[in-house]
Amino acid sequence: MKSKLENNAVLELLNGKFGENIKSSEQPFDLLTVEVTSESAHEVVSWLKSEPSLAISFLTNLGAVHYPDNQGREIAVVYHLHSLTNNFRIRLKAYLPIENPEIKSITDIYIAANWMERETYDFYGVQFTGHPNLKRILNEDAMDYFPMRKEYHMEDATREDKDDRFFGR
Amino acid sequence: MSQIDQHTGKESSGIVARDTIDGEIATLNLGPTHPATHGIFQNVLQVDGEKILSSEQTVGYIHRAFEKLAERRPYNQITPITDRLNYCSSPINNMGWEMTVEKLIGAEIPKRVDYMRVIIMELARIADHLVCNSVVGVDTGALTGFTYVFQEREKIYELFEEVCGSRLTTNIGRIGGFERDFSDEFYKKLDNFLKTFPKVFNEFDSLLSRNRIFMDRTIGAGPISAERALEYSFTGPNLRAAGVDYDVRVMNPYSSYEDFDFIVPVGTQGDTYDRFQVRQEEIRQSLLIIEQALKNMPEGSYKADVPDFYLPPKEDVYNNMEALIYHFKIVMGETPIPVGEVYHSVEGGNGELGFYLISDGGRSPYRLQFRRPCFIYYQAYPEMITGSNISDAVLTMSSMNVIAGELDA
Structure with missing residues (x-):
C-alpha cells in the first residue's frame, strides 16, 4: 500500500509549526527522520497525533542510542511513529546530555510508552519525567548501572584475547 | 498492603x-x-x-541481553539470536533480520528467494498459530485438539529440517537467500502436508469453533476495544481480533507479498474467542498463500549475488583464491558494511516484529533494537483481566500468545 503522505510535505508542516525546535532532518531509506529539541519532543509527538491531516497516532517503537563521542548530546531518544490510516512512518530523535538525560514522558499520549520508557530507562538511564512508574523492567532492581551504554563492554574485561581492536573496532 | x-x-x-x-x-x-x-x-x-x-x-526472568550481544557480533551471527525471540516461529524472525541487512546493503534479491521465503514464513505462521490455538483449547479443558495438531506441527518442523537441518531454533536462510535450493524431498513432504493438513485442521476446528462449552468459556473473556488496543500499540492477530485490519504484509509488503492474494481476517470484540477465530482464519489464508507461491514459483537462483555476505561453496574455498578471500572475510567479520540507519518490520506470529538497525560501518551493528510485539502488548494484560475470573486470566494470557523469549529478549 502506498503512503498517502509525502515526506517533504510533512516536514514542511512540522517546520511551519515548530520552527526553531526542528533541528535537522534526513530521509534514510525513505523514512522521514526529524531531530527535535528534547524540550519539544513531547509536544511534537502530541501534535502529530492530534493533527487530523496527519493522524500519526500509533507508537511503533521507542528506544535510545548512546553516542559517547557526541559532547553534550550523548544519548539519543528515538521514537518511531506510524499513521495507520495514511500508512506513513516517521522517526523522531531528541538528543540529551549524559549528565542529565531528562525528557518528558509520553505515557500521557500513548499508554504503550509505559514499558518502552521503562526499558529505555533500564538500559540507558534516560529519566522520563512524568512517568508513573519509572523503574527497571528487564534487569534486576539492585543493578546500579545502565548496561547498554557503550562504556560497558560485553566481554570479561580481564580477557585480552577478545580485544575489540582485533575485530575491526 | x-x-x-x-x-x-x-x-x-x-x-x-x-x-x-x-x-x-x-x-x-x-x-x-x-x-x-x-x-x-x-x-x-x-x-x-x-x-x-x-x-x-x-517480567525479565529470561532476559538474555540480545541487544547488547548484537553489538558485538558480525551480522551473520545475529540470525541465531533472532531464533530465540519468538521461538514458535523463528523462521520469520530469521528472515526479518536477513531482509533488514539486505535493505541496508542494498542487495537485489531474486524473486525466487522471495517466494521460497514466503513459503517458509507462512509455514512458520501456521506452526505458531497452531500452538497458540491448541493451547487455548487445553486451557479450556480440551486436550484432544492439542494432540491432533501437534502431529501436524511436527510435519512443519520436518519441512524446516529438510531445508536447514534444524527444527525449533532454525537459523534458516542466509543474508542473500538460502544455503541451498529446496530439495525434491522437501516438495514431496510439502505436497503431503498440504494434502493431509486441511483435513486434520478442519477436524480440530470442528472440535472447538462451534463447541458450546468452548464458546461459553471464551466469548467475552479478556476483551479489549479497538481504541484501547491501538493505545497499547497492539499489532498482529490480537489487534485484528479487536477489529483493526493492520497487517504489515499488506501495509508495507516485503518479500513480494504484494503478489499474493489473501484476506486479512478481523474480529469485532477483541476477546479470546475472536483472537482464536482470527488465528484460525489466518492459518487457512497461509495455506492459500503457500499454494499460490508453489504454483507461481519463479525460475532463478536461490541466492542473491552478494559475495561479501554469502559464503562461497566449500569446494571453491579450497580451489579458488577469490572464494577463499570472501570466506575469510565473512568468517572473520571483515566485510565492508555501509553506514546507515534502517527500520524494517515483518508480520511475525504475534504482530509487527521490527528491527531498528544503526550501522557505523563496523563489523557489528552500532545499535540494534528489536521491536518485540509481545513486550508491547503484554502491558495491557492487567487491564484485560481485572474484574474477571482467574480461569479467564489464564485463557486470556494463552490467547494473547505471550512468548517469554520474545518478551524478555
Missing part, C-alpha cells in the same frame, strides 16, 4: 473491598513458573474469591 498503580502512578493504601463476597482479599501468585502461564511470567493478583481485583506484572 500499599501499592502503586502502574498507569496512574498513584499510591493506594490497598484495594478497597467493594462488591466483595466476604470482604476478604487474598494475594495470589500466578507464575512465574506454572504450567498455566506457558512461560515465565509473574502476576501478583489481588483476588476476592475467584474475582481478580488487580494485577501486578513482573
